[in-house]
Amino acid sequence: MPSGDAIAVTVVQLATAGAALCGVWRCRRLQRYGSDRRLTALAWFFGLFAAAVLLNVAWQAQVGVAFEERLGGALVGPGPGNATHGAPPYGFTLFRPEGVERANLWLAGHHALMLASLVVGVWAFGTRRPEAPAVAAAAGFVFIGELVPTMLALEAGVALYLAARAFLNHVAVKSPGALQAALGFLLFFVGHLLFSVAHQPGMGHAAFGDVLNLVGIVLLVQVLPGKR
Amino acid sequence: MAKPYRSRSQVVHELLATIQSEGPVGVTRLTSVVNLTHGRIQEHLGAFEENGLVVCAEGERSAWTLTPRGAQALEELRRVDRAMRDFGINL
Numbered sequence: 001m002p003s004g005d006a007i008a009v010t011v012v013q014l015a016t017a018g019a020a021l022c023g024v025w026r027c028r029r030l031q032r033y034g035s036d037r038r039l040t041a042l043a044w045f046f047g048l049f050a051a052a053v054l055l056n057v058a059w060q061a062q063v064g065v066a067f068e069e070r071l072g073g074a075l076v077g078p079g080p081g082n083a084t085h086g087a088p089p090y091g092f093t094l095f096r097p098e099g100v101e102r103a104n105l106w107l108a109g110h111h112a113l114m115l116a117s118l119v120v121g122v123w124a125f126g127t128r129r130p131e132a133p134a135v136a137a138a139a140g141f142v143f144i145g146e147l148v149p150t151m152l153a154l155e156a157g158v159a160l161y162l163a164a165r166a167f168l169n170h171v172a173v174k175s176p177g178a179l180q181a182a183l184g185f186l187l188f189f190v191g192h193l194l195f196s197v198a199h200q201p202g203m204g205h206a207a208f209g210d211v212l213n214l215v216g217i218v219l220l221v222q223v224l225p226g227k228r
Numbered sequence: 229m230a231k232p233y234r235s236r237s238q239v240v241h242e243l244l245a246t247i248q249s250e251g252p253v254g255v256t257r258l259t260s261v262v263n264l265t266h267g268r269i270q271e272h273l274g275a276f277e278e279n280g281l282v283v284c285a286e287g288e289r290s291a292w293t294l295t296p297r298g299a300q301a302l303e304e305l306r307r308v309d310r311a312m313r314d315f316g317i318n319l
Contacts, residue, residue, distance in 0.1 A: 034236030104298030169316030
């Protein structure tokens with residue numbers, strides 16, 4: 001059985017992905033009178049973020065000690081001809097955790113999507129950057145594993161940029177919504193900073209960082225007008 | 229002078245806001261305020277009318293006013309604009 005901590009972390013991450021998907025839904029609904037590329041950019045930001053979090057949930061479920069026995073087989077399926085005993089734990093090499101970071105397709109996808117989400121955020125704020133977040137996807141997963149601390153630091157750095165832009169926007173606009181957006185991006189940054197500084201090879205995110213991310217995303221989604 | 233790029237929703241916003249502030253308003257006036265061609269304005273007005281956002285005064289094809297539903301749509305577009313300003317997004 002998974003431990004209580006593992007379940008709590010998974011619930012927080014699923015709630016974060018759910019909140020981000022709610023943001024996507026709001027952005028789509030608000031475009032019923034006509035397309036708006038500002039809302040489209042925001043929808044991509046929320047959508048890629050939600051997908052990144054879901055891939056992280058899948059990775060943690062696969063490599064997490066508490067979940068390993070329970071979900072390891074279910075995620076990858078048994079290999080041909082060894083459905084009962086003596087089967088290797090992972091049927092597809094893409095899902096086999098490699099190296100000290102236990103990197104595989106889930107983890108590589110998580111970081112690629114998270115960076116893509118943040119790059120969309122940076123672009124939406126008006127600054128284009130020639131980032132290519134998925135460029136490393138073709139490399140081996142051991143190499144990806146070595147890049148994990150760098151990717152975490154990069155994610156925290158881009159999140160800091162978003163937080164700084166949101167703060168400057170709040171100073172210029174001075175509205176409750178701008179304050180809420182600045183606070184949301186600040187929590188988003190602190191969450192990513194915790195992921196980076198508290199990173200342990202092959203382990204999941206710092207749970208407190210996940211909580212900050214959840215609150216940050218909820219604050220950001222709440223800036224969008226809801227139903228009236 | 230050409231206006232900077234506007235999304236469709238921003239064009240809709242400008243049209244509805246002009247109809248609300250100046251209505252009943254004719255197409256010619258809308259073309260100069262919103263800076264769109266006569267044909268494009270007619271297309272938008274046709275779509276608005278279909279969706280119950282605007283009505284044309286009886287007997288006249290060029291006196292458009294906003295319906296309560298149109299006012300509601302305009303309010304929602306204003307809230308979207310405010311939210312985008314809050315995010316600092318200006319694409």
